[in-house]
Amino acid sequence: MDFISxxxxxxxxxxxxxxxxxxxxxxxxxxxxxxxxxxIEDIVWDFSRPVQSAKEIIFxxxxxxxxxxxxxxxxxxxxxxxxxxxxxFGVRSCDARGCLVLDKLLVEAxxxxxxxxxxxxxxxxxxxxxxxxxxxxxCTSVGGGPDNSEGLDVMLHRHQDGYLVEIVSSAGExxxxxxxxxRQDIAFNERxxxxxxxxxxxDLLKSSFDSEIWRSESERCLSCRICAYVCPxxxxxxxxxxxxxxxxxxxxxxxIRGWDSCSGEAYRRIAGGHNPREAKxxxxxxxxxxxxxxxxxxxxxxxxxxxxxxxxSCPVNIDITEIIGLILxxxxx
Amino acid sequence: xxxxxxxxxxxxxxxxxxxxxxxxxxxxPRRTTRPIFVDQQADTDRLVWxxxxxxNLTVYLRQKLNDTEGRIGIVVKxxxxxxxxxxxxxxxxxxxxxxxxxxxxxGILEGNVKxxxxxxxxxxxxxxxxxxxxxxxxYMIGGSIERKNLPDxxxxxxxxxxxxxxxxxxxxxxxxxxxxxxxxxxxxxxxxPLCDCPTCLFEREDSIWTGSSxxxxxxxxxxxxxxxxxxxxxxxCGECQRACPMDINLGxxxxxxxxxxxxxxxxxxxxxVELSPITTILGEGR
Numbered sequence: 183m184d185f186i187s188x189x190x191x192x193x194x195x196x197x198x199x200x201x202x203x204x205x206x207x208x209x210x211x212x213x214x215x216x217x218x219x220x221x222i223e224d225i226v227w228d229f230s231r232p233v234q235s236a237k238e239i240i241f242x243x244x245x246x247x248x249x250x251x252x253x254x255x256x257x258x259x260x261x262x263x264x265x266x267x268x269x270x271f272g273v274r275s276c277d278a279r280g281c282l283v284l285d286k287l288l289v290e291a292x293x294x295x296x297x298x299x300x301x302x303x304x305x306x307x308x309x310x311x312x313x314x315x316x317x318x319x320x321c322t323s324v325g326g327g328p329d330n331s332e333g334l335d336v337m338l339h340r341h342q343d344g345y346l347v348e349i350v351s352s353a354g355e356x357x358x359x360x361x362x363x364x365r366q367d368i369a370f371n372e373r374x375x376x377x378x379x380x381x382x383x384x385d386l387l388k389s390s391f392d393s394e395i396w397r398s399e400s401e402r403c404l405s406c407r408i409c410a411y412v413c414p415x416x417x418x419x420x421x422x423x424x425x426x427x428x429x430x431x432x433x434x435x436x437x438i439r440g441w442d443s444c445s446g447e448a449y450r451r452i453a454g455g456h457n458p459r460e461a462k463x464x465x466x467x468x469x470x471x472x473x474x475x476x477x478x479x480x481x482x483x484x485x486x487x488x489x490x491x492x493x494x495s496c497p498v499n500i501d502i503t504e505i506i507g508l509i510l511x512x513x514x515x
Numbered sequence: 516x517x518x519x520x521x522x523x524x525x526x527x528x529x530x531x532x533x534x535x536x537x538x539x540x541x542x543x544p545r546r547t548t549r550p551i552f553v554d555q556q557a558d559t560d561r562l563v564w565x566x567x568x569x570x571n572l573t574v575y576l577r578q579k580l581n582d583t584e585g586r587i588g589i590v591v592k593x594x595x596x597x598x599x600x601x602x603x604x605x606x607x608x609x610x611x612x613x614x615x616x617x618x619x620x621x622g623i624l625e626g627n628v629k630x631x632x633x634x635x636x637x638x639x640x641x642x643x644x645x646x647x648x649x650x651x652x653x654y655m656i657g658g659s660i661e662r663k664n665l666p667d668x669x670x671x672x673x674x675x676x677x678x679x680x681x682x683x684x685x686x687x688x689x690x691x692x693x694x695x696x697x698x699x700x701x702x703x704x705x706x707x708p709l710c711d712c713p714t715c716l717f718e719r720e721d722s723i724w725t726g727s728s729x730x731x732x733x734x735x736x737x738x739x740x741x742x743x744x745x746x747x748x749x750x751x752c753g754e755c756q757r758a759c760p761m762d763i764n765l766g767x768x769x770x771x772x773x774x775x776x777x778x779x780x781x782x783x784x785x786x787x788v789e790l791s792p793i794t795t796i797l798g799e800g801r
Contacts, residue, residue, distance in 0.1 A: 213696060213762050233760055234698070243698050244728035318545075402550040404574065406702035408760050424726045440699070440727045448718070495707055497758035498550040498570065507544075 235414035278333030317488030410443030417470025596649035597785025617649035619657020703755035747791025
């Protein structure tokens, strides 16, 4: 692989930022997030992972889909498609895998999510390989790995005072086109990481549907939505029409889509006020099944990338790896 | 010591069928302290007490009282007992159905909630706390703690002092930049034992009061609106800030409101079973 020093990478990043929207891990008041850095020096290079995954750039917490302008009988509907050309720098392997899951469900399956697809096609992912696994990381157990480049356009592997550049896609090749590397053809030794644990089989998951685990593990759940909102593959949303500021007699309504989560109480509420998933146990089971079972059956991909964010962020320590362990304990003989 | 006593007492409560369930703390497999619900005598040995017992367990009371017919035992820190007073004054819980196991507390340690605290420093709210025993309880557990940290009103940090002196514009700028990080996960609301409206005003489907977007405008109405609804009621347990994945400084916002309530209305939430003076009471026919 070709070698590039950190200094050369920084000047490359500066040139990227001139023509494209550059997102990178940056601290704001002590919280690490993918943001547009004011200065290239603000970019954080050594980190475990940002609080939010790279998902929030491609599938933002809230986005305006349409603006509806009404002036008397005259109604205009304007689509707000975001056409920014972006590069996300410092993407972890688990987040890139998350994008692959989102692609399967939002682009490769009908109906295509036009908004996601546009952003995704216009966003290049430049990865930074993890040198070690974090305390709550388990990517190796769900088919990934800390230096796995799947789903990325370029992967950078730390080497001495710089990085080895693994070009993964043609978009990645384009990004580094014309860059003079500091050294060339350096041997890259792929590191071997062992899985942390074995996952329950799809059959065992199916037969655990009525397990007592769901009640006992969900009892302390606060029904907030942190787990879903920090998850690189959670993609549920709600669409609302909200009044915007009127302008000279023109009434404005905005169609907003925003994240939603099956752990919230109202998520499954239907007409007439009925709620088939009223119990916390049913909601926790749905979320865990969505990660380990439903998406796998629908698309052939596991919707958990082992990033461990839900474990780190849960205020009451609900832990997907602990639940996996309990499911395995319940395996018959 | 306290752990042992909690376990023994919880066991006797369940054996004598005084309560159906005891809400307390346990330490999970990752050594993280977290809430636990014990309804079998055999599980009482999972109960613990340590200086990471930060969660305000009263957040679970309403649901648990709905789900069961009998009484509920609950491990209560001095600060958390103030919540029970507010919930009682607001007729949100039936005090007679609670069996409060009061814990003498030397303060909870600062630290990233999610993991156990390792800083060795007491939380800011604990430094300013004037209670070592709960205000209301059915059974008290504790030795005689010699309080190392007397109530200290000088705990306001650099930021609080700056906010006190800052102009309205500067304060607004500070708070908007905090709220800007909000992702509307509603963890602050869900972790709050006093924020339990059946339908949250800020999440009504008709979006009359505030939009659902995580934009500066909508985040501002959510957080300021929520703060106003807690003024005179918030007892300062700090769970909102502890739960926030974006580390928004909600504790400071609540402290400012509590100070206003004390200065303007001479009211400190939860010290007695009394409604906040800024609560409007609708009488019959109104």
